[in-house]
Amino acid sequence: MTVLEVIQRSAEFLGKKGVESPRLQVELLLAHVLKLPRMGLYLNFERALTEPELGAVRELVRRRAQREPLQHITGSTSFCGLELAVSGKVLTPRPETEMLAEMGWTFLNERGKKLDDARPFHEAAAVWQKSATSPQPSPPEAEREKITAPGIVPRDSSIPAAKGKGSSPAPLRALDFGTGSGCLAIALAVKCPEAKIVAIDVCPEALAVARQNAERHKATIEFCGGDGFAAIPAETRFDLIMGNPPYIPSAEIAELEPEVREHDPRLALDGGVDGLDFYRRLAREAGAFLTPDGRMMLEFGDGQDAALRKIFEEEKWVVEAVRNDYSGRARIVVVGR
DSSP states (O other), rough: OBBHHHHHHHHHHHHHHHOOSSSHHHHOOOOOOHHHHHGGGOOOOBOOOHHHHHHHHHHHHHHTTOOHHHHHHHTEEEEETEEOOTTTOOOOOOOHHHHHHHHHHHHHHHHHHHHHHHHHHHHHHHHHHHHHHOOOOOOHHHHTOOOOOOTOOOOOOOSSSOSSTTOOOOOOOOEEETTTSHHHHHHHHHHHHTTTTEEEEHHHHHHHHHHHHHHHHTOOEEEHHHSSSGSSOOOOOEEEEEEOOOBBBBGGGGGGHHHHHTTOOOOBBOSSSOHHHHHHHHHHHHHGGEEEEEEEEEEOOOTTTHHHHHHHHHTTTTOOOOOOOTTSSSEEEEOOO
16 A cells, blocks of 8 residues: 555545544654655655554554544654653643743843843942942042042942842743643743743653653753642742643533543643633732742633633733734733732
């Protein structure tokens, strides 16, 4: 049987089983078995598959027909151009979450540029502080007004003070709340290598997957196991808090597609009676861990934007933006203090 025949027959089979985009699914499975890029299949339509190859393809197509997710079958998925391992222990990243990641690294990079612009002033301030505290001979009164060297910052300057005597601004810090596969944390670490990234999750198995993905991409991330902010030292402050919390109402989980309902971990789906339990918790607790001008960016479910706005405003947050996803539905909220 040729590559083209396998694609045609398998796509027809998956279509009858209710699998969306059946031809695309078959092509991705076949490319996985043959270790080819998907587009490489089009250059090999007439190639005959060996019996071992046919057997492997049949098995994967059978699993997909039983609605096992494609990403679980192949063991990985692409997120922001990064290949990440996934399994039934973590939520499979969605395209909408790529939008959230991009918003996060854009915010950190812009914030980092502002810090870089301010650093020479902090260094000048440190020089001034050092000279001001060192014993100096007192000049004559008439000469004192002349001692104003270029670049020296007076004590009452409006430039923000450095954190610590003689130090530059602290490095940027970002928190991935409920990291799962580690997709958000890793994207931030890759795109903002100078920032310190912390990722927390209550599930040890999910953290194991996230660590594996971080090692694969040489991403420096501090992983913490624990229940939300209880895993973070109380004095820690972040410039950015991000997350894709569970937001499916408990009663609606049974109505989800089999790929999600039967294969994604319920812990990553169940948001309580109305799907908003974790957002209430974040609204109550996150402010204590955010820098004064920091931001929190969160993904949420269909039709939850109005309720989320109320939740955050009642806890004295300012809802700065609500972004739509690729289908035009409100999907990401940005809040600050």
